[in-house]
Amino acid sequence: MSEDKSDGLPPLREVIKKFDLGAKKSLGQNFLLDLNLTRKIARVGGDLSNCFVLEVGPGPGGLTRALLMEGATNLIAIEMDRRCLPALAEISDAYPGCLTVIEGDALEQDIAALTKGAPTKIIANLPYNVGTALLVQWLTPPVWPPFWQSLTLMFQKEVAQRIVASPGSKAYGRLAVLSQWRATPQLVFDVAPTAFVPPPKVTSAIIHIEAAPEPDIAPSVKMIERVSQAAFGQRRKMLRAALKQLTPQPEPLLEAAGIAPTSRAEEVDVAGFCRLARAFEDA
Secondary structure, three states: OOOOOOOOOOOOHHHHHOOOOOOHHHOOOEEEOHHHHHHHHHHHHHOOOOOEEEEOOOOHHHHHHHHOOOOOOOOEEEEOOOHHHHHHHHHHHHOOOOOOOEEEEHHHHOOOHOOOOOEEEEEEOOOOHHHHHHHHHOOOOOOOOOOOOEEEEEEEHHHHHHHHHHOOOOOOHHHHHHHHEEEEEEEEEOOOHHEEEEOOOOEEEEEEEOOOOOOOOOOHHHHHHHHHHHHHHHOOEEHHHHHHHHHOOOOOHHHHHHOOOOOEEHHHHHHHHHHHHHHHOOO
């Protein structure tokens, strides 16, 4: 697809050349240059005009420009690669008052404080090396609902499939449980390696996650993480064996949660893990 130049800024290839922004593998960088594609990603997030929009790892600003073109008026972009800041400054100048760029590591930022408690949508082509860690951080705040309304994120397709996986599938695991116990994830569309510079070796995918109400059975974040990690850490074992690292006698807790002790982790749905984590807490 040809690059859309309707925002009046130079083509991204020229921006990369001007500021010598070769993608760094150490930072997990793969840049999207096609503004038609980045605008398609931005539109998955819905109406961007009446909320804060947070972007992590904007790089030379392909998705940043798309978010602004699609109506974002309060966009915060967090970038740890100092080389990209001049390119982002040019975008900020083209959209006065709409873009705030913060230099730093998103894993270390108090993002909820940045958006001052206002409605927030996170839309990002996450760096591959920190994407899962950021997702888990956003899914597991101690208080729910979270500061964000929705997450529209790019992952390697294999990771995306793990996020939306159903019980019984090979992809179903701890990440699916954490993603689905109080949110609703959807795999929206794939992105081919050829869309990136440099092209990665794998296909990527866009995931859209909506925050859901706190479930009726609401264990603590710490407990559902502990139980799911123990269960899937030895996924070939029956749960009565896999959970012995948490308690010498897991059978009564499994029975209290309505789960057969002979079940394996991949056979238990998200609601079952919530009941199990709550049974551990009650014990």
